[in-house]
């Protein structure tokens with residue numbers, strides 16, 4: 139990995155706008171992968187730690203910019219390569235005339251590309267540059283008599299080379315679900331309810347994105363196969379199902395490494411607002427919300443530049459003083475359920491107690507099942523679903539739904555909603571019902587935990603099972619805390 143990080147830094151240093159503090163370096167642990175540490179001196183509040191230029195980030199704008207090198211029909215002012223005969227001549231000088239991307243990227247219309255979400259465009263582009271380009275270029279070596287042979291290699295190769303392997307990124311429940319051969323599929327049935335809801339939501343998004351990009355990939359594979367026949371060659375080419383597995387890996391890479399950044403062309407949907415930033419993406423997460431690193435995007439002023447702006451990381455208020463101390467970024471106020479689903483890890487429970495919660499919606503909703511009037515009332519008042527409890531309290535939504543269930547007193551519950559009656563009036567009344575609901579969850583989750591602790595782990599990535607165990611233990615901790623106080 140050291141050599142790969144060296145190459146990454148050489149690539150980043152090609153840009154005069156790249157800056158990195160000489161006080162930091164990368165370390166690696168089996169549990170957290172790569173992370174950034176203090177290697178000498180001290181880092182002080184507000185000190186700039188890393189600045190990554192716009193040109194070296196992967197996002198909706200930079201991808202379109204790079205595709206437009208090979209597809210001259212793509213023309214978006216301020217985003218793609220400005221078209222003029224002179225300019226075209228200049229950048230074409232730097233490209234290999236036999237580069238297969240001239241063919242493949244020309245198959246993509248501007249209308250299609252702009253219609254894609256950030257996830258769809260980036261996963262299609264990364265699949266092309268990282269996985270397919272080596273196949274495309276193997277039969278397309280340059281004319282040996284050409285004096286200016288340019289190697290056919292992705293600009294982003296040094297970035298791809300430092301990304302985690304499939305094995306390192308195997309602890310994503312949605313991937314256990316979407317990968318038909320996943321070893322970890324059995325874990326899905328042991329997940330707490332809140333985690334199941336989220337992995338199903340993500341699986342669904344993955345399937346939607348795959349459906350959008352799959353036809354492009356299939357047509358490219360057809361072309362690769364017919365080219366192979368025409369050229370009388372016999373190389374093993376990827377199939378569409380090979381590309382599906384690669385897509386799942388790329389999906390986890392994007393999901394676990396993207397950083398919030400406004401993407402002007404796609405700002406209508408917040409899910410499109412992200413950028414992938416080399417080196418910054420080595421920063422691991424801390425559940426401590428304040429004091430650690432501060433990210434920012436300095437938007438580009440020049441219309442002709444590539445990308446959305448320089449990404450900067452500054453030192454937070456606590457600073458870093460101890461040698462080898464890890465430098466962290468807070469990814470957000472995330473529960474362990476969210477962290478597992480979106481990033482494939484969990485934080486030891488005590489450190490994440492403030493953000494964890496238990497979702498008891500399926501029990502509450504099934505108790506309400508035969509009461510259409512109550513359901514209608516809750517829906518009309520926007521209190522239907524998402525019934526949760528955290529360590530110290532039960533959510534207001536839960537209090538409303540349980541109070542209605544127990545008292546059946548619509549008028550008083552309305553007053554509770556309006557803040558005219560205190561929670562204290564209802565809390566003793568719902569106690570018994572809540573106790574019985576939580577006891578049922580406790581029995582189920584304790585059985586799940588016992589099974590996972592009892593049976594030996596035979597799979598390659600032991601963290602997958604350990605993460606589920608931590609998640610269940612965290613859920614039981616919240617449930618027990620409530621049961622003890624009842």
Ligand SMILES: C[S@@+](CC[C@H](N)C(=O)[O-])C[C@H]1O[C@@H](n2cnc3c(N)ncnc32)[C@H](O)[C@@H]1O
Nearest residue numbers: 169170171172394395419420421422423481483
């Ligand atoms: C943005 S990357 C950070 C760099 C990453 N460790 C690597 O090796 O490239 C996010 C990923 O790092 C790991 N990670 C981040 N924070 C972690 C933490 N506190 N505990 C365990 N793993 C963590 C998870 O695999 C997560 O998906």
